[in-house]
Amino acid sequence: MTDGIYTFANDVVYDQLVALLNSIEVNEGRELPVCIIPYNNQLDKIRAEVAKRNHVTLFDNQESIAFWENFSTQAWNTHDRAQKIWAERGLSSPYRLAMHRKLCSINGPFDKFVYFDADTLLMGPLDAVYEKLDQYDWVTNDFQYKSDIKYIFDRPEGQLYQVFDPQYVKSHIFCAGWFASKRGIFTPEILDHILHNLKMGESDSMALFGPDQSLLNYMVLRSNISYYNFAYHNLEQATGSHWSSTFDVVDNVLYDKGQKITYIHFMSISAGKFTQLCGGEDVKIPYQDVFLHYRYLKSPSDRPQLKPPSWLVQVQRNLKNAIAKISDRVISKIRKIKRGLS
Structure with a gap:
């Protein structure tokens, strides 16, 4: 087997x-x-x-x-x-x-x-x-x-x-x-x-x-x-796995109430956030230091020193998000109009 x-x-x-x-x-x-x-x-x-x-x-x-x-x-x-x-x-x-x-x-x-x-x-x-x-x-x-x-x-x-x-x-x-x-x-x-x-x-x-x-x-x-x-x-012995839970970190391993968890899943955190993190941006992902430890385990010298995003990057992202929201609203209204005409 x-x-x-x-x-x-x-x-x-x-x-x-x-x-x-x-x-x-x-x-x-x-x-x-x-x-x-x-x-x-x-x-x-x-x-x-x-x-x-x-x-x-x-x-x-x-x-x-x-x-x-x-x-x-x-x-x-x-x-x-x-x-x-x-x-x-x-x-x-x-x-x-x-x-x-x-x-x-x-x-x-x-x-x-x-x-x-x-x-x-x-x-x-x-x-x-x-x-x-x-x-x-x-x-x-x-x-x-x-x-x-x-x-x-x-x-x-x-x-x-x-x-x-x-x-x-x-x-x-x-x-x-x-x-x-x-x-x-x-x-x-x-x-x-x-x-x-x-x-x-x-x-x-x-x-x-x-x-x-x-x-x-x-x-x-x-x-x-x-x-x-x-x-x-087996609820009494089960451990959590989602990044939103509160775990203790010991030697880059996560523990739930003293018990080692099986895995942590960064579900719903976008791939772009991890790209930014590995590019040196402090994006505040929960347990990001643990993630970076494993990401650069074989190449520790490549691990980035984290910094907050520049003001220009922040402005660009906020503008992009605002445009996306407006676009979504316009598309939604157009669809409603089309449904009403059909």
């Missing part, structure tokens, strides 16, 4: 990827192979980094990429409301199709795997996660069930619970930026069953603007595969 780690990247998140790879190398405790699923073909920096690391590869199975993009397209084509709203907003359909490539982890080279978004740092060994995969098909460590469900399903709860049992939904939802599973867990029969149920109207429950997360959650729920969430089933 081959254990491994997947992540998902292109050159836009190069700094985050390097930090993640270094954190895995230092904190995992054993040399696990890492496979990078490409977001697109913008991969010059990624390829150069892979060439330097013996245990890291770039996923290049184009047949698998095409399969999962086709499956995701079929799934979202059943969602009439999504198609209408995306078209009104001038968005591609399916929206953010490339994000669904993380599904390639399902039929990649590893028998058991943990998936990390690139904007994540590993803080400790994953042994307990792989051990859970001996008992369960899908494993998470996620407090999403305590948050607003609209980020995963945006159907009114009364309608959603006509499809799924309320407690079952609560115990099984998760952020798609970190999860663990096994190769081949979604068989062709299961995938056919999923598409069938989506076509029968269940697709309307999926949230439109986190499409990969919503589809993946639906797939896990509808397939009835066995599921374990450390943060739900």
